[in-house]
Every structure is written in C-alpha cells, then in structure tokens.
Amino acid sequence: MSRIVYVNGEYLAEAEARISIFDRGFLMADGVYEVTSVLDGKLIDFDGHAKRLQRSMDELDMRAPVTTEELLDIHRELVRKNEITEGMIYLQVTRGSAGDRDFAFPDPETTEPTIVLFTQAKPGLADNPAAKKGIRVIGIEDIRWGRRDIKTVQLLYPSMGKMMAKKAGADDAWMIEDGFVTEGTSNNAYIVKGDTIITRALSNDILHGITRAAVLRFAREAQMKVEERSFTIDEAKEADEAFVTSASTFVMPVVEIDGQTIGEGVPGKVAPRLREIYLEESRKAAV
Template sequence: MLETNSQKVYVNGQFFSKKEASISVFDRGFLFSDSVYEVSAVIGGDLVDWQEHFARLIRSMDKLNLVNNFQEEDFYKIQKKLIKENELNEGLCYVQVTRGVAERDFNFATNSLSPTVVIFTQEKLILSNPASKKGIKIITVPDDRWRRRDIKTTQLLAQSLAKTYAIQKGVDDSLLVQDGFINECSSSNVFIIKEKNIITPNLSNDILGGITRSSLIKFCKKNNIEIKEQKISVDDMMGAQEVFLTSSTGFVLPVIDIDGRQVGNGLVGDKVKEIQRIYIEQIKSKLS
C-alpha cells in the first residue's frame, strides 16, 4: 500500500492525491448527511460482492430521490484503478454519493443538483484479523438512530457514539436494542445459535440488509444449513450457545462476551468456525 499522502482519491471525475482531494463546504452530504455510501472488501486486489453492493447503492439512492445516472461498470473501473494505483492488496473500497452542492436549505425540491461522488481505498486486515480467531466482546445499548436504517446513508453519528462508548467501556462494539429486541451492531448484522438453530433478525426498516448477511445465508443454504429470520429478544440472545456478527470488512466475527457475560464457554464455537470456513471458501467465486 502506498504511503498515506501518496494515495489517490476519486472526486467527481478526477483523481487527486489524498491531501489535495476536497469537496465544497456547501455540499449537502457535508451539511445534512444527505448522501449514501457503500463499502466493499478488497482481497488480493479484487472486490468482494461488488455487484451486490452497487445494487444496494442504487436502491439507497432511489429511496432518497437522488439523481442516478451511474453505471455499474464505471464505478467498477474507478475502484479497480484506485486499488492498482494505491497498491492495495487487502482492505476496503469506499464509495459515497451525495445529493450535490447548493445553498443551505432543508428543502431540496427546487434544485436540480448534480451528485458528488467520492471514492477511496483503505488498508485493513480482513482474512488475518485476530478478532476472527479469538472473538470479540460487546455491550447492549439503546438504538437511538432514525427509523429508516434500511437505507445506507452517512447519518452515522448514533453508530459512532455507540461504537465509541463501547471502546471507552473496554469492549469492542455496541449492540443496538429496541423495545427489548436486538437490531444490529454499530456496523454489522447479528446471528445467534441457540438449541442448534441459527437465527438472525428479519429484514425491516429497523436494520440494514447487509451484503455479507445475504451472501452468508445463501452460502449456508447451499451447504444444507438453515438460517431462520425472526425477531430476537435480548433474553434469547443471552441464552444462545454461540453469537456472531457479519459485515463487509469483518466477514464473520465471533462474539464471546455480552454485557460481561460469557457466550457459551467463552470461546469461539465450532459452528461459528464452520460458518467462517464456508464463507471464506464461497467468496472466492464472488471476487471481481
């Protein structure tokens, strides 16, 4: 990976060095978090599940009535160029699309704006992430986010506060809880294994439909492993034998402690290890 200041960043049709890249202070993504984004893992210089990420990006744009004149191939080529020029072998590629630049006003209906597009890469351990071997610790916190969590917007302050609170408490992440039921962690979906059943919260406006979540469910089905989608209470989770999280750059992360209580025997369980193996094997066919 190139040194930080030498890395290239894409902004609105041009490539800049990281220290030179900028957007307008009147961009609605900056002023209102009026924007959507996607994060794709990069393994061996290839994108993971890129077409699925692009499809979700378009869905998010449509739900916010953002102007959409983008082609999947164009975004793909930009990311591959950045991956090559930044010498990225393992990490992530970030894509953000904002409504564009306008005078500050809550009403955007009278403006015909041209979207702002920002794309960059980051180096990150994924396949060799120590947390995937030893597991992580989490705590439960109230879910204070807005009610359209199914749209992948950059309104991430509540998640950032929850994540930071967890770190300050000496654990790895926060699990967001609403009315006694679990939703998701700050940036990952949740699965529990209880009485040999693998369960994850069903899709709704309360959670983001994760790409890794979706891929994992399909991979498990191919391997005759059933995953149930239904509401999960905090009590159900506390009685689970195994718990794990899924995300684009974490893949499958075991949870070994919740609110100071061990999950199972406090070690990474055999079923989670099997699911990790299945996921890693299957994504090899989804690299591009």
C-alpha cells in the same frame, strides 16, 4: 506515499481532494455510502454493493452520478493505483451542492451529485486475529431514525455506540429496540441455539447486509438451519454462540454480551465454519 482518491471524475492525491462547503452531505448528512472489501486485489460482492447503493439513492430520490459499469472501473482503478491487496474501498454519494444552505433539497435532475471514493489498506484483513478469539459486545438503546435499511452517512449514533463499548471495555455494541436486538453499530447480529442460526428478518429496522445475504445463502447450502426472527438481548446471552457479519469483518464470533460469557467463552463451531465458507466462496466470485 499519498493515496490516490476519486472525486467527481478525477483521480487525485488525497491532499488535493476538495468538496464544497455547501455540499449537502456535509451540511445535512444527505448522502449514502458503501464499503467493498478487497481480497487478493479483487472486489468482494461488488454487484451486491452496487445494487444496494442504487436502492439507497432511489429511496432518497437521488440521481446516480455514474453507471454501475463506470463504478466498477473506478473501483478497479483505485485498487491498481493504490496497490491494494487486502483492504476496503469506501464510496460516498451525496446530493451535491445547489448553492446556499436550505432544508428543501433541489430537483435531482438539476443538481450534480457528489461522488467520492478512497481506499484503505488492511493487510491481514482475512486473517484477523479477533476472529480466532471472538469479540465482546454490550447492549445499548437503539435511538436511530426509522429508515435503517437506507445506508446513509448518518453515523453519529453508531459512532457513539462504538465509543460506549470502548468505554465499557468491550469491542462493539448491539442496539436494542422494544426489548429486541436490531443490529450492531456497523454489522448484522446473529445467535445460534442448538443447530439453528437466528437473525432478525429484513425490514426498515435494519440494514439489508450484503454479507448477511451471502452468509445466509451459504449457511442454507451447507444444510444449516436458519430462522429469521427477532431475539432479545437476554435470549442472546443464553445462546450457544453469537456472531456478526459485515463487509469489513466478514463473519466475526461474539463471545461475551454485557459481561456475560456466551457458550464456552470461545468461538463455537458455526461462526468459524461460516467464516471459512464465506471467504472461500467470495474469493472464487471476486471481480
């Protein structure tokens, strides 16, 4: 059965979806995106994703194609039409097409943005077996542009990082700049030392993760100690635990970095507990 997708105001079979070859998202990676998880047929952290989408568009002087209320309706309709119980909704907004290819982008008030959404069914998303055994990561140089806080579609290097990890027999990569870990290829990175959760502070250097914000809030509410500061890859290798967070993996333990075992080589106590809390609380608040 073909998926139903959303393109510029229309719900279409995926085979019928069309975008102009002059769309700046295609030609210039001039676009932003969000991924919202679906659990029990409901949207997780929708408000957070909508606010970050607006921030990304504002930073790029891009006009919003729909209101937040309309966006919520579109998400819900796609969940309904595609009968998604567990999975994700991918949303992308580009500056659209203003005719021929040009480095200078047009006045946002005179150009209609392109908006595309599609679903991905992921049965067992909440019960991912990887969360019980943990994942392995490698360190790679971070050579991305300086505005990583904007969630753009410029994902070539993170994609290459994933492939570097795969080639090395690992699951993912942590990017390193000036000796310090910035983040994973598609997630925020954390270590645990003693009773303290450590993760890099927010700045232009990393994505302001929606799952990150929720997990840190839940950690503090559970009386866990949180320290927002940079840490080196060597410090991570000596940590008691490590983990990542993202909308698609929630809280995922890391048990190996560059071939070196972290802690006992199995998920510790902190990451599994945070995953449990996050899933429980997020389901309660889902829309």
